[in-house]
Amino acid sequence: MTGARPVQSGNRRQFVSRVIHVAIGASALPLAVSKARATPDLMQEAITKLVGDSKVREGRVKLEIPPLVENGNTVPLSVSVESPMTANDYVAEIHIFNEKNPQPYVIAAYFGPRAGLAQLAARVKLSDSQHVIAIAKMSDGSFWSDGADVIVTIAACVEINE
């Protein structure tokens, strides 16, 4: 669903039917809140900026985020990374990216071996149903990742600016 497009023909019935179709099709999806938004390409660009030429492997990272969130304004998420967390082998960074907020960045966390456990929990905003990616940078420079699809619903009777 990309939102109602301008109607090319002047056929009103067609317009109405399209709007209804779009509205029904979108019933589980939230509204686009802003014209400015990231795209999967922008997210990829942001990831490339972090990892450069390195390969990002799947695994070792666990991103936990509810598959269906009740309100995109406050979404609890947590990331944990498998690591011995010793002086020579630890998780250095965790980065979280999204593809449809106005910006692809969500949060970045920096750890050292003294963390003992590479785990991060936070609450974030998601403007739309989308794919969220967590990438961990290990002390040896390798990158590992996990992703999750999130459906953001919106309540029926929300506050309207008066």
Next chain:
Amino acid sequence: MIFRVCLAVLAILTASQLQAGEIAPEQRRSAYDTMSAGTRAMQDDDMANPATLWVLDGEALWSQPAGATQKSCADCHGDAKISMKGRAARYPQFDATTGGVVDLEQQINYCRRERQKATPLAFESHELLALSAWVSLQSRGARIEASTDPAAQKAIEAGRRLFTERRGQLNLSCAQCHDDNWGRSLAGATIPQGHPNGYPLYRLEWQSLGSMRRRLRNCLSGMRAELWPQDAPEYDDLEIYLMSRASSLTMESPAVRP
């Protein structure tokens, strides 16, 4: 958005046999029961519940002198943990002196004006919500009892009428959603029974603490109805009716809701 809500509402109304009437006490459920595990966890742990930020400010304000008398709430009421225990579960109340309904926030402002000789706090201001959160916390777990005060019955009846009257561009009443269709889905959200057992509460949508009045105003917006002014008696009547409608439920204030 409006379109989608209308469609969803129509879908519900045509799909179900409307039945008038209130929710029987044994069927009353807090919206907590239908929240996601993540949202419940946020409410269950005070260290994770953002409402605690308001509670701590309220606790500080409780013993802070204010107004011409330079008296604090604590100077009259002592330790809120004792004096305010269970009090929020019995608000709003009918107030004989003013001849009207007084909710907790209005009671706090009454004290400010009459006892502390201080300026009343604005509706939805941080300070008023903080004090209300601190006082309401002392009722957590308390059972809501319907007011038996004969003087309150008129306001409860007025509230019941407002709750069942159709209003707004969608021509809907509160009861059509919250009595007749609770538990069903509306635009991706579960319709709650609409009980006021967690106010003031932290709404994820608001990203803030807010009062029951703020929520009622959101409901009116959702029905495309004209909002009553912030100090209109209609809200008082609805609030006192909703508390009587929620009797037997336990207080969760300050709760978390989506």
Next chain:
Amino acid sequence: MARALINVPPRAKKGDIIEIRTLISHPMETGYRAGFNGSLIPRDIIRSFVCLYNDIEVFRAEFSPAVAANPFISFHTMATESGKLTFRWTGDKDFDVTETQEIVVE
């Protein structure tokens, strides 16, 4: 006044991995929302959070506008010695809040 809520176990055994949870009051205004008159509300966010353990950095986070209002962060650190944990949040509009907590390590 920004209110912060910090949860650190007051006592721990040496070598224990302890969980630290923090909440701070802040609107985290994204800079992408329009106000009543249609113009954008300027961005006002916390940009950085750091935790020092006896003055040594043990955790740091950089926030984007996508962090929810009243930011909550949970992370872990190893209890190494008794002393002081320092938490500092900095951001737009010269936001700068520091809180400390004592910990006893046996």
